[in-house]
Amino acid sequence: MDSFLQEVATFKKSWPNVEHIDLVFTDINATPRGKRIPIESLEKLSKGVALPLSTISLDTKGNVVETAGLGEDLGEPDHLCFPITNTLIPTSNPSVGQILLTMTDDNISTPHPLLARTIVENMLDELKERGQYPVIAMELEFYLIDKKRGPNGELQTAVNPSKNIRETETEVYHLDGLDDYAEFLQELNSLAVIQKLNTSGALSESAPGQFEINFNHSENVLKACDDIIFAKRLIRQIANKHGFDATFMAKPFHDQAGSGQHVHISLLNANGRNLFSNLDGSSSELFYQTISAMLAQARGTMALLCPNVNSYRRFIPGAYVPTTANWGENHRGVALRVPISDAKNRRIEHRIAGADVNPYLLVATVLGGVLSSPNYLASQCPPSLNEPAQHLPTRMPEALTALDSSELPEQFSRDFIDLYLACKRSELADFERVVTPLEIDWMLHSA
Template sequence: MNRETAPSALPPEDLQTLLGVPGHAEAQVDLLLPDSNGVLRGKRVAAQSLEKVYAGGVCLPMSLVAADITGNTVEETGLGYDIGDEDRICRPVPGSLRPVPWSPRPAFQLLLRMEDGQGGWFEAHPRRVLERVLDRYRALGIVPVLAVELEFYLFDRLADADGRPQATINASSGRRNASTQVYSIDDLDENAAFIDAVAQACRAQHIPADTAVAEYAPGQFEINLKHRDDALAACDDAILLKRAIKAIAQQQGALASFMAKPLAGQAGSGLHLHVSLLDAQGRNLFSGHEAGPADALRHAVGGLQASARDNLLLFAPHANSYRRFVANAFVPLNDSWGFNNRTVAMRIPHSDAANTRIEHRIAGADANPYLVAAAVLAGMLHGIEQRLDPGPPVTGNAYEQFEVRTPYWRDAIEDFLGSSFAADWYGAQFRHIYGQQKYKEMRDFDALVTDLDYAWYLRTV
């Protein structure tokens, strides 16, 4: 494919990306539709089919958006047999065509969004849920600025004798990594081949990765993305970063997991969202300092507190998510806030006044970035509009000053399904579909007979 025969339906940015890769005429393209769990589903097509994809879209089952974590259709959502498992047109997100540098042959990936069959976008698709919240910000002339931090584990591709994940083997010593050296440069050096490959993929895909750090457990790392004044693009980056990390780990004989709590007794993995708000003139509405925080910041925190229960299912969507909420593990167990304090739920990081922001610390790394961003932004604007008071900021250990709240999956599902806040901000259709999806997952999870059942009860009762 050359410039004369290149598909004219491609936006200029995507056309430039396509033509910039040698062998693009013979390339394959992964068409990616993020579902409610953040799993990327879709089709693989030849690059020569891209003109047709851009011009007319591609058909995918509507039920894909609410497939459960095992990939099965959730009939309770109403998107399966009730409507004949209908297809919907999915169209490319302009500017999202990216090369896939870890592929052994020329390859690209392209994000999709789903139509509703009536000329609009499907309101229950997670990317559209975030866009719905952003519409309210646009109406007020306020621009959210987002940065995503993602924690994950790098495991050996082979499980241990009990079928559980285990740390990778240290190339220097030949032994499995077992120490917890937070922010260790040696750990970064030991995993330099993996980290360098991820960094290279990020550059090739224009994902604005910033820093990598070793976290609080053997094989746990965090990669931070730079802030963006385009919330949708910031979440696109997070989704694509997760794909790159998983693919490169697999290529190097390892397993990257964003499971919220993969190991008992070790740190869980979080998705921390840094947010500031700009007015029409580009000024930070949160600009201030600890002795005199801006009213907008205080009210935004108040809104996050008031909506935390309604939104918990978006922050902690899976059964395993709730194993992360344990004391003294830098995981919020209340709705406290404070300055430069990692024991609170809503942290105001140390910065100069112009860069004041809220770091939201509740969500796990297993959560869908689009839905986390939608929930955080909805809560913040709700607080600003209602001028909610968050109370005084916490100084010192928040775990010792607030009652510990132990969240449960069933409660979060029921709270979400009954939430007028969720219906107002995300739409009644999404509330129903997402809530029923999670109810189905919970019922299936609870129906399993686990090894612990046998260990505790088989010979005892």
């Protein structure tokens, strides 16, 4: 832990006004959990900090899902958590810093296998053994919304801070919209630089108050996932400071565009050559094998990419959201898009997940396709925009059933799948027990 102590010393020197540190641990939903400690105690993290194992299996409300088997059945055991290297950074609060933790297994020497981050780490190790090095770039969409709810408790789009009106019209890539929210975006971008998040700018998206943050291509795949955790936290903090709420719900408004999280992936060898391209610049067999694997696994991984009931409300016709396991070149209506690119930057854009996805599970799903590619032939890849293509599950119960019976790469252990299914089935059951206002409006006198 000498490197960690050096990291602490450098941080304290760079940020002398920081008084507290947030210890950030992500559960199965990638929701930040943890505790706040005085900075004087930071060095003690080298010996680990104890958190309950059941923290992995918290639902979206922050409750332990007992059917997952990590709580009372085991006696609520603690496991030691240790800091992740190079994640000690400031927050939007000048007096508070933050650091990511990972939980260890019983023997303390290895990350816990039920952590989504560990799955990604193990996949990267296996790819490295093959001489393959993925490069990824993320795109994250979100809404700024009004803190005040509507008369019936519904969400409301943000009041434009420059025009002082609540916008309702869609203006794709509206540059003036960026100027209207300039103060928010300027503070967000400047703090993202301070936090060393690998962002490349923001643009106005398809709906009022909707934005997309793009991240640069990176060979540091784990950091790219970590950056999403920090970026979401930062966006929420800055939004609150400017009088907004920020939401990463996949579909916060029924009549506006949903929010997605896309990931671009290419694959390099040890010399930096793109393995998705042949030496003559054409697409390689590995490229088509990878597409074949991703398409074959798409149905089974849908529940990992779309973790909530609300996630599936994005999947409506004509919304540039895929409903079948298909692919296409320079086409935004497909599950796997091949952007305009040359031999050097040939890549696949995975477009299924919503903004509410756990970024580690999103990347693990994509890497799972790469790992499985040797099991497929290039000739198995269907033609671009192939019809009919396999339909994706567009309801949560169907997606959970598909995940339960799917054959995913071995890095998704059966223990992890069972844990995930237990958590999500519990959440679905809680949701389905609620009587909604719409049911009452429709059926009070007509049933």
